[in-house]
Amino acid sequence: MNQTIARDVGQLESLRVHAADNVRVALRNLPAGHEIDDDGERIVLCEPIRQKHKFTLASLKVGDTVIMYGVTVGRATQPIPTGAALTTENIEHSTASAAPRARRGDWQAPDVSAFQGATFDGYHRPDGRVGTANLWLVVPLVFCENRNIEVLRQSVADALGEDPYRDYKRLARELLHGAAGVEPSPPVTERYFPNVDGVRFLTHTLGCGGTDDDATALCQLLAGYICHPNVAGATVLSLGCQKAQIDMLKGAVAERDPQGLRPVHYLEQQASVSEEALIREALTTIFDGLAEANRVERTPAPLSELSIGVECGGSDGFSGLSANPVVGGVIDRLVALGGSGILSEFPELCGVEHELLARCRDDRVAERFLALMNAYQAHAARVGADFSMNPSPGNIRDGLITDAMKSAGAAKKGGDSPVVDVLDYTEPQTRKGLNLLCTPGNDVESTTGLAGSGANLIMFTTGLGTPTGNPVVPVLKISSNSEMARRMADVIDFDSGPVIRGEASIDELAERLLQLCIDTASGRYRAKAVGLAQYDFIPWKRGVSL
Template identity: 55%
Template sequence: MPARVLKVHPADNVIVALRNLSAGERIEFDTIIYDLPYAVEAKHKFVTEDRQPGDPIIMYGVLVGKATRPIRRGEPITTFNLKHDADRYGLDRKQPYLWQPPDVSAWQERTFMGYHRADGSVGTRNYWLVVPLVFCENRNILVLKHAFERELGYAQPETYRDQVHELVSLFKAGDMNHIKKMQPFVDESQNQTLDHTNHQSNRPFKHIDGIKFLTHEMGCGGTRQDSQYLGSLLAGFINNPNVAGATVLSLGCQHLQADMIGKEIKRQNPKFNKPLLLFEQQAGTEYALMSQAVKETFLGLVEVNKLERQPAPLSALTIGLKCGGSDGFSGISANPTLGHLSDIIVTLGGKTVLAEFPELNGVEQELINRTDDTAKAQKFIDLMGGYSASAEAVGSGFDMNPSPGNIKDGLITDAIKSAGAAKKGGTAPVADVLDYAEPAITPGLSLLCTPGNDVEATTGMAGSGTNVILFTTGLGTPTGNPVCPVVKISTNTTLKNRMPDVIDFDSGPIIDGEQSIAQNADALLEYIIRLASGNEITQAERLGQDDFIPWKRGVSL
């Protein structure tokens, strides 16, 4: 029979309910009996001992909050009896850290089929990128998108347009009664194969996975700092291993000038050697601009279509680690699965990137201990401290990070959420610490300063060079990325069954006692190899979920 409760860490004074527990139930864990005065919903926690106001609550072995009123043994923690708190951190508290790498002999000789770039990186996709330097060019970007996607076979199916067409036909015929009595349209999405080979049959460019068109609201009118960060981010996207070449549209008078993007690309990657096409609207008419962009982009596509997938070691992967729509199972199932997988990739010589600094609140000291380089540890401290201070300066703070959905599903304080979120980073030493839009070039685990906001974080990771992003979720979120496949990993099987058109992989068998974390991670890595080789596409790719939101360096949690 699957376990009903779990204590995550021996030092914890809370126990997690894996199933709904009723008021008055007697729960046994480790030969100790707990009488529950109130019902405890699955994903929530009850205390193992009486707590008085100010007493600490420990989970994942760290301080996650303090009692605000008496809490009886067996009583659940809630927003009414617990407030966020976390331990202090600093270099003066740094402790020695020893790491035992996992056995990776089973993966040592494994490869994936990727696109080898001239700079030595390897892509899991072969995309052409079309981007504006300023929001004034968004319309032109969308015009190009409509023209290229339709003619080259990359447009999304017009499922909902067909539904509207049917309704319009009935309306024109005066058949309102038919419309009102119609049954809901049948969902055919799950009958569509995720093997995109069939969808490529009408494409003239067989070795190009897509043309990706970005729009944004930046580039001018804001702070110069925002424009500079946008330039670094766009340069990172163009440098991303999944991108084969790029078309860039400029108005001409904006803060982010065309020559700035070229310099930033070379600064980030001195070995840059991809087709880069720059067009400026104020040099002539819109028609001339667009016609030239169409022609030169098409010729660029002809060239990059000559690239074909070739074997590459798993060490060529750069994997982003992200969670969103988290629940009380995130830190128990899916996030530890990512952590174990991260340790495997790091041991093989690959790169993993852990983002979302507001969701590292409370586990800073552990990460500092894992950072051998003192300067990098100090950089982490400075980035965390600066980010936190900027939030507090406008009346917010990391303690306000959990969303209503997080709280409803068991993440009562930011420290609880963060301690579980940090499990995505495994146990490997921290090899590097990156500010937003800095490229991930050091093998091993890197910490990347981004908000917890799903799209701002995934945008930042792709801008730092990830070629696959693993995204755990307990509540379900459709977030995707234009250039980087985003794999949705459910923390529980109920979610997988409820949202099969969003979820790619299920870590629910861990909760159900059917798989260990290591077994789930092995199955996920097998999936990633197929994905990176082009034999799978994610649900977000199938849906055309190409989310792109640059982080303005104001406050965003």
């Protein structure tokens, strides 16, 4: 199907994605009265259809299902004539039923001969895992320490001469005082720790005032970051009296690092003689840690040591036709090479559960997926929410009318390979291959979870544009359309728009994108989000986010 999309798009003004679909996607703005040839059938548009939006191939009665990507994505709420646009007024979210049954068959892996024997240059850790970056992490156990974290961030940046906002500060001074009052930028000095990619400082709003489950989940998430293969070690700040205690975090770290191979320093403000003493001790652990981390150099590692998380945000009507299938092609190739992919955002898998269940390697994995999906929906229902509320106003404006329609395209990021495991939020990945991870659809909460479960690289697709990044994992931004890629060139790393124009196939772009992933993992390419110091970190409070 992917090759058909790539070939036909250059010839057509609209596209039927799957043979079973009863809708087509407009690839450009189409006027009322425009004629469409749908496999020999003449369709006359009864109203204008905006680019990226869908229109009917036959009239629908109230209750009739809407099919796209070969799956149910909605249900008509009023009669819809042939050639009419799908809108929030005439269809609603609807999905097919799902049962926990796995299909055991042979997966047709893509040709990966071009990458056989390929390696990336990574940081080999004592536990055997390989990082795509080499970072020191500074973490607060409770929001009360956020201010001290910011003091440390500014102090370390100043000491290392690595202030990422130097140019913006210069701009602000120029706007306020005029060019004559602007001090020259300090000269770029030699890096003190050339084998280290930096220090990352996390802040959050949790650690106290919540439930015991909130504190436990936070400690599990922070442990995932502290023990991440991209992290050499960590400094942890605690107030002392909060609900998320140091011993809780130590226990969570020990589960992931039972041999204590990762250096972690725990500092408690209420046990310190002064704030200055606390900051001095923290700075000492940071600089000592950087010196130790600097002894590790990049060396070749097989692609089987890559674990790529996939995410989408600011999706549009082209995301499921270009960016998401291209990313899915990368995941299939990586899995065929022995590596791993992690597909998250459970609200955006609603409607394609049956397809994912059929791809689970056994019934245990299938049953876990369905159990976590049902539990998540129940959590959401208790706060008056539902998966059908997931599409944002921007999604809807760009043609993603229902959650099922959005999900059917979003799931393409996971390719077609078998699902080897299903992870709950904060659980570490332990099996190579495609994993499903229970996270919300919220961009930053989900990317935060992907890194916490061990992804050492993230591919993030977008149709409307987003700057999202992560503190410890490089995030590559892949656009669904070239117009947005040009307009937001400072945040977009890869353009899959040539698929929409029929200039390149999904397979061709997947191979190019996999090479970009290898270059990023090797430090030869710096993700735009890293260059912008876009280090987003938001823990998920269950049941609140979709």
